[in-house]
Amino acid sequence: MAIAILLLLFFSIPFSESKLTKDYYKQTCPDFQKIVRDTASQKQAAQPTTAAGTLRLFVHDCLVEGCDGSVLIASNHLNKAERDAEINESLAGDGFEVVVRAKTALELTCPGIVSCADILAEATRDLVTMVGGPFYSVRLGRKDGQVSLASKVEGNLPRANQTVDELIKFFAARGFTIEEMVALTGGHTIGFSHCKEFTDRLFHYSKTTPTDPEINPKYAEALKMTCGNYTTNPAMAAFNDVITPGKFDNMYYQNLKRGLGLLASDHALAKDPRTKPFVELYSTDQAEFFKAFSHAMEKLGHHEIKTGHQGEVRRSFTRLIELFYYYPPMSQSMALPILFLLFLAIPLSESKLSIDYYKKTCPDFESIVRDTVTSKQIASPTTAAGTLRLFFHDCMVEGCDASILISSNYVNTAERDADINQSLSADAFDLVARAKTALELSCPGIVSCSDILTLATRNLVTMVGGPFYKVRLGRKDGQVSKASLVEGNLPRSNQTLDDMIKFFGTKGFTLQEMVALSGAHTIGFAHCKEFADRIFNYNKTTPTDPDMYPNYAQGLKKICADYKTNIAMSAFNDVITPGKFDNMYYQNLKRGLGLLASDHVLVKDPRTRPFVELYSTDQGAFFKAFAHAMEKLSHHGVKTGRKGEVRHSRTSFGRKSAWSGIAFRESRKEITPPNTCEIFPINYKPWSIFVPDLGASSLRTPLMEAEREAYTVRGTC
Numbered sequence: 069m070a071i072a073i074l075l076l077l078f079f080s081i082p083f084s085e086s087k088l089t090k091d092y093y094k095q096t097c098p099d100f101q102k103i104v105r106d107t108a109s110q111k112q113a114a115q116p117t118t119a120a121g122t123l124r125l126f127v128h129d130c131l132v133e134g135c136d137g138s139v140l141i142a143s144n145h146l147n148k149a150e151r152d153a154e155i156n157e158s159l160a161g162d163g164f165e166v167v168v169r170a171k172t173a174l175e176l177t178c179p180g181i182v183s184c185a186d187i188l189a190e191a192t193r194d195l196v197t198m199v200g201g202p203f204y205s206v207r208l209g210r211k212d213g214q215v216s217l218a219s220k221v222e223g224n225l226p227r228a229n230q231t232v233d234e235l236i237k238f239f240a241a242r243g244f245t246i247e248e249m250v251a252l253t254g255g256h257t258i259g260f261s262h263c264k265e266f267t268d269r270l271f272h273y274s275k276t277t278p279t280d281p282e283i284n285p286k287y288a289e290a291l292k293m294t295c296g297n298y299t300t301n302p303a304m305a306a307f308n309d310v311i312t313p314g315k316f317d318n319m320y321y322q323n324l325k326r327g328l329g330l331l332a333s334d335h336a337l338a339k340d341p342r343t344k345p346f347v348e349l350y351s352t353d354q355a356e357f358f359k360a361f362s363h364a365m366e367k368l369g370h371h372e373i374k375t376g377h378q379g380e381v382r383r384s385f386t387r388l389i390e391l392f393y394y395y396p397p398m399s400q401s402m403a404l405p406i407l408f409l410l411f412l413a414i415p416l417s418e419s420k421l422s423i424d425y426y427k428k429t430c431p432d433f434e435s436i437v438r439d440t441v442t443s444k445q446i447a448s449p450t451t452a453a454g455t456l457r458l459f460f461h462d463c464m465v466e467g468c469d470a471s472i473l474i475s476s477n478y479v480n481t482a483e484r485d486a487d488i489n490q491s492l493s494a495d496a497f498d499l500v501a502r503a504k505t506a507l508e509l510s511c512p513g514i515v516s517c518s519d520i521l522t523l524a525t526r527n528l529v530t531m532v533g534g535p536f537y538k539v540r541l542g543r544k545d546g547q548v549s550k551a552s553l554v555e556g557n558l559p560r561s562n563q564t565l566d567d568m569i570k571f572f573g574t575k576g577f578t579l580q581e582m583v584a585l586s587g588a589h590t591i592g593f594a595h596c597k598e599f600a601d602r603i604f605n606y607n608k609t610t611p612t613d614p615d616m617y618p619n620y621a622q623g624l625k626k627i628c629a630d631y632k633t634n635i636a637m638s639a640f641n642d643v644i645t646p647g648k649f650d651n652m653y654y655q656n657l658k659r660g661l662g663l664l665a666s667d668h669v670l671v672k673d674p675r676t677r678p679f680v681e682l683y684s685t686d687q688g689a690f691f692k693a694f695a696h697a698m699e700k701l702s703h704h705g706v707k708t709g710r711k712g713e714v715r716h717s718r719t720s721f722g723r724k725s726a727w728s729g730i731a732f733r734e735s736r737k738e739i740t741p742p743n744t745c746e747i748f749p750i751n752y753k754p755w756s757i758f759v760p761d762l763g764a765s766s767l768r769t770p771l772m773e774a775e776r777e778a779y780t781v782r783g784t785c
């Protein structure tokens with residue numbers, strides 16, 4: 069039944085009021101499209117329900133308070149966010165993951181530029197197209213919202229049990245016509261629904277008839293079997309389009325006419341005279357459906373968007389949470405003029421390193437390291453802190469030459485087996501080995517392990533919220549690694565400030581650079597023995613350092629009570645935002661929340677205190693100083709040209725030994741993948757990290773929350 073009203077097409081509705089544009093990121097992030105597309109296609113290939121999940125997430129986000137990425141915000145202690153509203157079972161983890169992965173990759177390419185809302189809009193279109201649906205243009209420039217409330221969800225999403233009247237009213241209130249409503253519902257061609265959304269149709273249709281007589285009987289039978297136990301198994305779901313569930317096509321409308329509509333609200337569309345003509349049209353003419361769907365999606369993508377100053381480009385969620393932490397009072401701030409002696413003038417030009425060292429010989433270098441780093445950090449959130457530590461350790465001991473990656477052998481104890489080695493993370497070793505393996509397949513024998521470690525460190529710092537800085541390349545790997553060279557070449561947590569200043573001075577770092585580098589403790593953690601003296605043996609009369617915030621000291625005492633036997637026990641250096649790279653470390657120092665004696669001394673001594681004051685109040689100044697100090701550190705003692713090698717595998721070590729027992733060692737060597745940065749497989753134990761209970765019960769939960777936030781959301785979307 070073709071109807072004239074259909075020809076009233078809606079292409080005349082202008083989007084021009086909107087401030088979005090197609091080439092919004094053209095200058096600022098030219099790889100935006102490519103990165104989102106690659107991420108989406110990888111994820112879709114691995115997990116075919118991603119398209120449906122992401123489409124659902126997008127619709128949910130846009131209908132509740134506009135397309136502003138607010139559905140991606142996690143709940144916290146005081147606020148239940150959109151994604152935790154009761155209807156949330158329909159939100160697939162896969163959709164969240166696509167956005168988080170793309171955001172992570174984008175933050176490395178063009179930090180702070182692309183909003184989560186734009187990523188979600190673009191990824192949804194890509195996925196729709198990928199599974200057979202239409203291509204429509206996605207305008208960009210959305211900003212992310214800062215508010216996400218579960219209470220805003222109810223009433224802002226259509227429900228499966230609504231009547232057509234209610235649905236029409238619902239969509240009309242948001243500016244959508246009936247035709248647009250029917251077209252958008254066609255998204256169910258790839259969706260699925262949980263049993264509770266349609267069990268009334270199967271088991272409680274009416275008092276006399278348990279099952280809706282208009283459902284195809286065989287279909288009803290199958291659904292009853294699937295959903296027989298839905299109250300005990302609420303995750304059970306059925307495809308909305310039972311015939312071609314993975315394909316974006318017009319089968320959904322054809323199904324409705326055959327009694328194969330799943331939800332009551334689907335089926336009603338084929339019955340109501342206001343919506344039936346559109347169902348008829350779309351079921352026979354897929355091109356019409358695609359046209360209408362494209363239009364409706366573009367329109368939905370503009371729903372109550374935030375642009376300009378109405379929103380932000382979200383970098384992490386912690387902003388929403390920080391408000392709820394308990395802060396001990398800050399001591400008086402004291403700004404000093406010496407801070408303006410900035411060091412940006414120091415030239416790094418003596419070094420022979422260059423930004424585009426691998427441009428010709430290994431053009432995929434950056435993207436391979438980026439992808440490896442992204443997967444590793446997502447799988448194991450302590451990677452960032454561990455890698456930063458490894459990098460620091462490597463550079464301080466005999467220069468940035470990846471000598472830290474060399475294993476010990478029979479005749480030599482290597483750097484990594486010095487007694488301070490508990491602070492070295494297996495994740496970081498694993499990361500470098502993985503990147504090296506991938507690079508050896510792409511451009512064998514070209515890229516040094518030390519360049520990989522340097523770039524991976526920068527990427528991870530940026531990924532968890534820290535500054536982006538330039539990484540010059542061309543380091544060669546060292547061939548010598550001796551545990552005996554470690555002592556005296558790393559700062560210790562019990563050093564006096566004089567010793568620290570002297571130590572950094574001999575390595576060529578100023579006082580200010582030393583304070584900035586210490587800021588890396590914003591994501592690190594330390595084993596109990598590094599600070600046990602502060603809590604148990606401060607001096608003869610006073611067991612605990614009186615400068616330490618009492619509840620904090622108490623919490624630390626509890627977790628470290630048996631640190632001598634449980635040597636893996638550790639605490640975050642930044643107890644407030646342990647997973648986020650920010651200036652909280654310096655704020656903590658002023659509140660007695662510094663962990664190590666060498667942290668606390670920075671705020672006590674008049675020589676370093678001004679820098680602590682500056683960085684605690686001005687994160688921009690800290691980021692600038694940190695970025696500079698890291699660039700400088702990454703040039704420390706580098707080997708270039710013939711002074712080093714591009715390490716392949718370290719067979720040059722240990723070959724001499726020919727005694728008994730070596731057979732075992734040799735065979736271990738053989739099973740190690742060739743061309744990695746390691747000789748022997750790493751069998752480091754994973755760390756156990758504990759967040760101390762700060763005493764007051766109101767404190768416990770937010771701190772746990774901090775951990776959950778930082779570690780599940782990982783500072784991105």
Ligand SMILES: *[C@@H]1O[C@H](CO)[C@@H](O)[C@H](O)[C@H]1NC(C)=O
Binds near residue numbers: 151156
């Ligand atoms: C849904 O929200 C509840 C809290 O209301 C939460 O415990 C649960 O994990 C959420 N489910 C999903 C799938 O996100």
Ligand SMILES: *[C@@H]1O[C@H](CO)[C@@H](O)[C@H](O)[C@H]1NC(C)=O
Binds near residue numbers: 227229230
């Ligand atoms: C529709 O379903 C929701 C949630 O399942 C329920 O709260 C509401 O009462 C239902 N409405 C009707 C009219 O059945």
Ligand SMILES: *[C@@H]1O[C@H](CO)[C@@H](O)[C@H](O)[C@H]1NC(C)=O
Binds near residue numbers: 293294
């Ligand atoms: C429902 O649960 C019962 C008991 O757990 C089990 O025996 C039965 O097979 C289940 N039915 C379906 C359809 O999964």
Ligand SMILES: *[C@@H]1O[C@H](CO)[C@@H](O)[C@H](O)[C@H]1NC(C)=O
Binds near residue numbers: 753
């Ligand atoms: C640290 O080095 C020692 C050898 O000095 C080694 O036995 C131990 O396994 C290393 N610890 C870790 C955590 O790797």
Ligand SMILES: *[C@@H]1O[C@H](CO)[C@@H](O)[C@H](O)[C@H]1NC(C)=O
Binds near residue numbers: 560562563
């Ligand atoms: C500092 O700690 C190291 C290792 O724990 C120890 O060998 C050294 O004696 C300590 N120095 C001081 C001054 O306490």
Ligand SMILES: *[C@@H]1O[C@H](CO)[C@@H](O)[C@H](O)[C@H]1NC(C)=O
Binds near residue numbers: 606607608609614
């Ligand atoms: C121990 O430290 C406290 C606090 O700093 C101080 O008052 C006390 O005099 C010290 N005692 C000794 C024996 O040094």
